[in-house]
Amino acid sequence: GPLIFGAAQMIELLPSSSPSTEIGTTSGDIITVTIGATVPTGFEHTAAEEIKEKIGVDARISKDRGRVFFPITTDKLFQVHLLRSVDNLFVVVEEYHHYQFKESKEETLMELQQLASTLPWTNALEVWKQNGTLKKKKGHRRGGNTAKSKPNCEGVGGSMASTEQQELPQENSAPEGWAGDTQAMETSTQDSDETGHGSKLIKFRVTCNRAGDKHSFSSNEAARDFGGAVQEFFQWKADMTKFDIEVLLNIHNEEVVIGIALTEESLHRRNISHFGPTTLRSTLCYGMLRLCKPQASDIILDPMCGTGAIPLEGAIEFNHSFYVAGDNNDMAVNRTVNNICHIQKRRADKGSMSGLPIDTVQWDLCSLPIRTSSVDIIITDMPFGKRMGSRKKNWDLYPSCLREMARVCRPGSGKAVLLTQDKKCFSKAISRMGGLWRKQHTVWVNVGGLHAGVYLLKRTGSYWRCFNKCK
Amino acid sequence: MKLLTHNMLTSHVKGVTKGYPLLIKATEVKVNEVEFNPQFVSRMIPKLEWSALVQAAEELGHRQDLPGELVADYETNEEFLKKVHRILLEVEVLEGCLQCPESGREFPISRGIPNMLLNEDEA
Numbered sequence: 001g002p003l004i005f006g007a008a009q010m011i012e013l014l015p016s017s018s019p020s021t022e023i024g025t026t027s028g029d030i031i032t033v034t035i036g037a038t039v040p041t042g043f044e045h046t047a048a049e050e051i052k053e054k055i056g057v058d059a060r061i062s063k064d065r066g067r068v069f070f071p072i073t074t075d076k077l078f079q080v081h082l083l084r085s086v087d088n089l090f091v092v093v094e095e096y097h098h099y100q101f102k103e104s105k106e107e108t109l110m111e112l113q114q115l116a117s118t119l120p121w122t123n124a125l126e127v128w129k130q131n132g133t134l135k136k137k138k139g140h141r142r143g144g145n146t147a148k149s150k151p152n153c154e155g156v157g158g159s160m161a162s163t164e165q166q167e168l169p170q171e172n173s174a175p176e177g178w179a180g181d182t183q184a185m186e187t188s189t190q191d192s193d194e195t196g197h198g199s200k201l202i203k204f205r206v207t208c209n210r211a212g213d214k215h216s217f218s219s220n221e222a223a224r225d226f227g228g229a230v231q232e233f234f235q236w237k238a239d240m241t242k243f244d245i246e247v248l249l250n251i252h253n254e255e256v257v258i259g260i261a262l263t264e265e266s267l268h269r270r271n272i273s274h275f276g277p278t279t280l281r282s283t284l285c286y287g288m289l290r291l292c293k294p295q296a297s298d299i300i301l302d303p304m305c306g307t308g309a310i311p312l313e314g315a316i317e318f319n320h321s322f323y324v325a326g327d328n329n330d331m332a333v334n335r336t337v338n339n340i341c342h343i344q345k346r347r348a349d350k351g352s353m354s355g356l357p358i359d360t361v362q363w364d365l366c367s368l369p370i371r372t373s374s375v376d377i378i379i380t381d382m383p384f385g386k387r388m389g390s391r392k393k394n395w396d397l398y399p400s401c402l403r404e405m406a407r408v409c410r411p412g413s414g415k416a417v418l419l420t421q422d423k424k425c426f427s428k429a430i431s432r433m434g435g436l437w438r439k440q441h442t443v444w445v446n447v448g449g450l451h452a453g454v455y456l457l458k459r460t461g462s463y464w465r466c467f468n469k470c471k
Numbered sequence: 472m473k474l475l476t477h478n479m480l481t482s483h484v485k486g487v488t489k490g491y492p493l494l495i496k497a498t499e500v501k502v503n504e505v506e507f508n509p510q511f512v513s514r515m516i517p518k519l520e521w522s523a524l525v526q527a528a529e530e531l532g533h534r535q536d537l538p539g540e541l542v543a544d545y546e547t548n549e550e551f552l553k554k555v556h557r558i559l560l561e562v563e564v565l566e567g568c569l570q571c572p573e574s575g576r577e578f579p580i581s582r583g584i585p586n587m588l589l590n591e592d593e594a
Contacts (some may be wrong), residue, residue, distance in 0.1 A: 251481070292555040297514035320511050323478055333584050355505030357560060362586040367594060369483045369578075369587040371491065376519070 006135045018390060030075050031123050034095070036259055037086040041066040042445035042454070043287035047085040050290065055079050062255075066446075069095075074127060077135055080262070084286040084317050090259035091125040091131075105216040115258075116229035128356040131262045148464030203239040205246055206230060207261075212253040222249060223287050228380050279306060280381050280419075284447065285313035286300050286387040287381060291443065291456055292417045294322040297374040303327075303405065305366040308358075310379055312343065315358040321377075323358040326365070333362045366400040372464050378405045382420040398429040406436035407464045414459030419445070421452040431453075435462050472585050474527050475559040478519050479584065482571035482578075484593050489573045492523035495530045497567035497580075502533075505560040512556045513546040528558045 047068050048059040059070040069092065074079065080089055086122040102108045206227035226249055229239055230456040236245070249460050250287035288310065294300060302311045313325035337360050348354040363369055370418035382401070383394065405416060415435070420426045432438055436459065443454040482490025521541055529536040537554055539541050545551050569578045569585055576593070 027573050261553050296508070297518070299518065320508055320513075322475060322515070324479070328588060335581070337582055337584060353504045353506045355503040355561065357505065357511075358575075359473050360584050361472075361476065361480070362588060364588055364594075367483055367589065368481050369481055371481050371520075443567055 026210075031071050031126065031421040032071055033123050033127050034069055034092040035072050035080055035255065035262075036067060036090045036092050037080075037083070038066055038088045039068060039086050039283070040284045040287055040445055042443045043085060043284070044068055046287045046290045047083070050083055050085045054082055056346065074462070076128055077127065080133065085283055087281070087283050089128040089262040091124045091262055093121060093258040093260060094119050094319065095258075096256040097252075098254045100254075100287070101215065103216070103220070107215055108215075109221060112222060112226045113229040116226060117209050117233045117260060119369050127263065128260045131245075140305075146404075149228075200393070201235070201244060202236040203243045204230070204236045204237065205243040206249060207246060208249040208251070210251045212251065212374055214253070219251070222251065255300045256303075265388075273468055280309045282309065282313050282421075284445065285310045286317060287317055287443075288417050288419060288454055289314050291441075291454065292379060294318040294321040294375050294377065295350050297322070299324070299374065300373045300377040300379060301326070301370070301382045303363070303368060303378065303401070303406070304380045304382065305360075306332050306381065308332075308339050308360065310381065311358055312336075312356075314340055314379075315356040316343065319357055321357065324361060325358060326361045326363045326368075328364050333360050335359045354443070364470055366404055368404050368408055372407055373410050373414075376410055377412055378409055378414075378416040378418075382416060382418055382422070382426070392411075395428075396426045398422070398425050399432065402429055402433055402437065406433065406459060409459045411459055411463050416457040416459070417454060418457065419447070419452055419454045421447065421450045422452050426453070426455065430457070436460055436464075472522060472558055472564045472583055473581055474562060475515070475519075475565075476570035477564075477569070478524055480569065480587070482574065482576065483587075484571055484574045484589065487571060487573045490571050492520065492526060492572070493569040493574055493578070494563050495527055495567065496577075497531055497564045497571060500531055500533075500581060501563045501565050502557075503561050504590075505556070505564060507547060507553060507574070508558050508593075509552050512552045512559070515559065516545060516555065524558065528562075531562060531564070533558060533562050555578050584589065 005381070012272075014094075029374065030073075037047065037051075042065075044061045044065065048061060049072075051057060051059040051068065051070050055072060057070050057072065059068045061068050067087075080086075102111055168205050191453065194267070206223045208223035208226070210222060229236065230236070230247060246255070248259040248261055250257040252258070283362040292300075294314065300311065300314060300321050300323050302308075302323070302325050305311055305325035305327050306323045311325040314321065325333075327333050327336070340356060340358060344354040344356060361369075383397070411418065418426070430439060437457045438460055439455060440458050441456040443456075445452050445454055477493065477495065480493055482493060484490065522539070524537055525534065525537055527536055535554065537558060542548060542551055545555075563583055564580055565583050567580045569580065569587075570576070571578075
């Protein structure tokens with residue numbers, strides 16, 4: 001039968017002709033690798049800021065928007081899991097910035113196949129292995145691990161994925177996965193394959209993302225042929241759903257990046273266990289929060305909080321401020337409280353102080369029961385006409401909202417960070433409120449396939465004078 | 472509902488001019504543990520209506536020895552800051568209601584969520 005290799009043995013058996021292979025990969029040696037991270041499009045700079053702050057390195061923003069790259073040493077690997085602005089992480093095997101594809105599809109695919117055996121896999125696989133150990137440590141949640149808990153280290157993990165969860169569509173064509181013939185994809189294969197080390201047979205799949213109009217092949221074909229060669233080279237078993245290693249093949253025009261995934265599932269929904277129809281992903285919430293730079297003791301309002309994604313992310317990650325989450329809808333406020341309780345319980349289980357600086361109120365956003373000029377920051381996801389119906393149309397709602405928000409927001413120092421897809425309506429509403437709000441910066445983002453804007457506004461120094469009673 | 476939030480809430484019933492502070496009638500109160508951050512508390516104090524906070528603490532029976540007026544140099548008085556921290560963030564009203572001091576209108580609190588929605592005729 002075919003030769004079976006466990007991961008440890010496989011690394012030793014790599015041909016030494018691989019170009020940049022450091023063979024000193026006994027675990028204990030520190031190596032430097034490049035990590036790639038996918039981030040919400042539009043927030044690449046925010047992610048780079050966070051990386052600089054938490055890891056201390058400069059990140060490179062890829063022309064392929066929504067990706068950043070940064071170097072890291074293996075002893076600091078755990079830090080990547082503290083990043084709140086990234087959706088997915090992978091370790092780079094190799095990067096080509098100007099890959100010259102062959103003329104014909106046949107030749108191109110043949111070349112991809114040949115590539116598989118020449119790539120510098122060693123370091124990336126070492127990182128993948130170490131990352132697997134990291135994930136196991138974090139997986140302990142049933143009280144067994146009573147050692148010091150890192151308060152910031154929460155949220156990464158699969159426990160809050162609800163059955164309602166929907167994966168947001170990718171910007172480019174949907175990724176094509178490959179894992180061999182359908183016959184080879186049986187997942188019921190017994191895991192244990194004792195070969196002395198107790199190492200089991202490695203299962204893998206290849207995911208290919210392709211964008212660009214000059215390619216002679218499809219992502220499916222690339223995944224298939226590259227995957228076949230990888231399987232041949234390593235003698236891993238192909239499995240579409242229960243894989244140990246996910247090999248990424250990202251092709252964007254002339255840029256080709258081969259990587260190995262470090263996150264099993266997107267970190268999108270890390271805080272939310274009770275979803276609503278339009279729950280915003282946590283990485284986007286984090287990006288918006290960073291944009292407004294919450295200060296100690298800032299009072300931060302989300303007057304249309306939905307399931308509370310934004311204020312909850314704030315209460316966890318920027319916990320020196322205070323958050324009031326509000327909505328007029330019964331289900332929304334209840335879901336918000338459920339989500340808060342879920343996080344608090346998780347913290348209590350880990351032995352940390354569970355209380356979060358957040359409260360929930362049911363209110364009408366056009367008539368906020370809040371003292372004038374008492375709020376420092378307003379941050380919210382404004383209703384999109386297409387995703388969520390509202391009683392008043394946006395062109396009625398937006399001016400009322402903005403006026404009421406201006407009333408409660410502190411003149412001079414106050415800010416607002418507002419996400420909306422209805423850019424036309426929003427801009428018009430703002431232009432009529434020049435005395436109260438000033439546009440400072442706009443970030444263009446992609447939310448569930450829709451093109452939206454995150455507007456950072458400054459509250460002017462003008463005190464509130466009630467010109468019209470807001471109906 | 473924490474008392475920090477209560478400090479910002481006001482009655483907005485039509486025609487009411489003295490809708491602050493809302494009176495608290497609590498039937499269920501809980502005390503949580505929230506991490507103490509002295510800077511947070513000392514910077515929050517100037518943003519508060521102090522007498523409203525003391526009154527609210529009194530209504531809940533959690534005033535303890537919180538002074539009616541702010542002490543001088545409270546920024547460095549850690550003992551004082553800890554008391555304020557407790558009353559702002561750790562004491563929570565889970566069930567009860569808030570009452571408009573002028574109109575008498577009651578806003579129910581359930582699961583810690585005050586419902587401040589007005590009926591059409593009150594807005």
